Amino acid sequence: MTLPATENAPAENTAVENAAIESPATESPGDDxxxxxxxxYRxxxxxPDRILAQYGFGRAHHRVLHFVDRYPGLTIAELLDILRITKQSLNRVLKDLIEQDYIVQKTGTSDRRQxxxxxxxxxxALAGDLIRVQTRRVTRALADPEDGILEVGTSEDKSSASGASSGKSSEGGTVSAQNFLLAMIEPEERATVRRLMARRARSAA
Amino acid sequence: MTLPATENAPAENTAVENAAIESPATESPGDDxxxxxxxxYRxxxxxPDRILAQYGFGRAHHRVLHFVDRYPGLTIAELLDILRITKQSLNRVLKDLIEQDYIVQKTGTSDRRQxxxxxxxxxxALAGDLIRVQTRRVTRALADPEDGILEVGTSEDKSSASGASSGKSSEGGTVSAQNFLLAMIEPEERATVRRLMARRARSAA
DNA sequence: TGAAATATGTCAATAACACTGACATAAACC
DNA sequence: GGTTTATGTCAGTGTTATTGACATATTTCA
Known part of the structure; x- marks a missing residue:
């Protein structure tokens, strides 16, 4: 990521770098x-996208493979309900996966229509490779102290976070969810995202 | 969501309903x-999708509108870097938004190319409508006690969550991130998701 | 048993969103 | 004045999704 923030932003973003993201009072606490x-999510x-590209698969294939791998014996109807797509959409990618021997279908025993x-x-094997890279990111987001996830709110002020209380520290999960998502971002780009969001925080102050 | 879990699942998922999601030892703590x-995310x-459909816009329009609304004066290059799409892709939706008077371009003052x-x-106004529905969901996820987000880990056991410690309660952010995401799911479908995930937990036990 | 509902598959057309590659213009930089 | 930068645009393509219609096998139920 190469957002030329220092060039394009008003130019005074110097010490904001490692500061926690702070919400001005004009915004809801969930805006960040x-x-x-x-x-x-990006x-x-x-x-996984990078791995999938080597196999000629896309995200749709990934989703199908993932859920079938983790919930063996899933029916078509269940899969459609999970993915929220039409059977035509599912069939296209499922056909690929079956033809190339990544997934097999077995007729249901109790209901032979299934x-x-x-x-x-x-x-x-492929599902394992895919989940591995994602687990790595999630685990790192949960564990790495530098990512600040350990500064979990100590349960002080459990009374909601709905009002625009503008505090920057722990209030009932806001911070830990925020830190978790921030830590999920590619490390080299985290600073850029912080910089961007700080830009908004300042302009609204 | 109408996953017929009771029909298709092995049939013993009765008391799992309101139980916290528990990871078997064979999995990484981030798998859930x-x-x-x-x-x-779904x-x-x-x-916003439902609102956008009324305007004939899609998610791509939403993303552009959102970031321009929140970071006024954003340049094309910055937007491309945030969205990670090509300028051709951006231009298609940006053109729509400009033609229909949702966004305007102004020549940069210091750099007239921008x-x-x-x-x-x-x-x-539209950006406000869109962010409102999303803020509502996020705020509810952070605040609603029934969603269990208040059971934030009390900072006990700060020492990472990398090992497969299989515990179900608070360890350094796992639970709060998990509860946050669970609370982000449409309420009527939360039970279905819990049921699905419990199905995996059981089969791996 | 026979009609209706269910689970799945498939054909055809279309749309949203993304990509690559090539080329053009204006402004800035040196 | 030549090079780089920021942006715009034309043309072709691919992935993922949609709607609508129709077909088949199986189960359910009156």
Whole structure:
């Protein structure tokens, strides 16, 4: 990420670097989380994307493979309900995965209309590779002290976080969720995101 | 969501309903978070989608409008870097938003090559509507006691969560991040997600 | 048993969102 | 004045999704 913040921003963002993100009173406490969720998810799906590209698969294939791997015997209907797509969309990617021997279908025993889905050895292997990179990111986000996730709120002030109380520290989960999502972002880009969000915080002050 | 879990699952999922999600020792502590992130994000973008559809806009329009609204004066290059798309992709949606008077471009003052982006009144209004529904979800996720977000870890056991310690309660942020994401899921579907994930937990036990 | 509902599969057309590659213009930089 | 930078645009393509219609096998139930 190469946001030329120092050039384009008003120019006084120097010490904000490592400061915690602070919300001005004009905003809801969850506003930062909305953007952090976007950035976290962006990087979260970026890891597997690189692996999938080598196999000629996309995110849709990943989602199917993931859920079939983790919930063996899943039916088509269940999968459709999880993924929230149409059966036509599912069929396209499922066909790929079956033809290339990553997933197999078995006729249901109690209800022979159902097609129970299972991963083959190949499928399990790929699913494992994919979940590994994602687990690594999540685990690091939960564990790395530098990422500040350990500064979990000590349960003081459990009374909601709805009002615009503008505090920057622990209030009932805000901070830990915020830190978790921030830590999910690619390390080299975390500073850029902090810088960007600090820019908004300042302009609204 | 209408996963017919009771029908299709082995049939013994009765008391799991309100239980906290428990990870078997064979898995990484972040494994649940991977799926929760998927479900949370799915519902998170679902709210604005419904509004956007009424305007004939999609998610791409939303993202552009959101960032321009919150960071007025953003340049094209900055936006491209935030969204991680090509300028061709950006231009398609940006053109829509400009033509329909949601966003305006102003030539940069210090660098006249730049096009600084700003929301019009219309743009701010729509962006406000969109952020409102998302803030509502996030705020509720942070505040609602029934969602269990208040059971934030009391900073006991700060020593990472990397090992497969299989505990279900507070260890350095795991629970609060998990509860936050779970609370982000559409309430009526939370039970279904819990049921699904419990299904895996059981089978691996 | 036979009609209705269910689970799945498939054909066809379309849309949203992304990509690559190539090329053009204006302004800044040196 | 030549190079780089910021932006815009044309053309073609790919992935993922959609709607609508229809087909098949199986289960359910009256």
């Amino acid at each position: 989380l909305i953007e952090l969720l976007f950035f976290a 990087d979260f799906v970026g890891d 097609r129970l889905l299972f991963c083959t050895e190949r499928g399990t | 978070l991977i799926e929760l992130l998927f479900f949370a 519902d998170f973008v679902g709210d 096009r600084l982006l700003f929301c019009t009144e219309r743009g701010t």
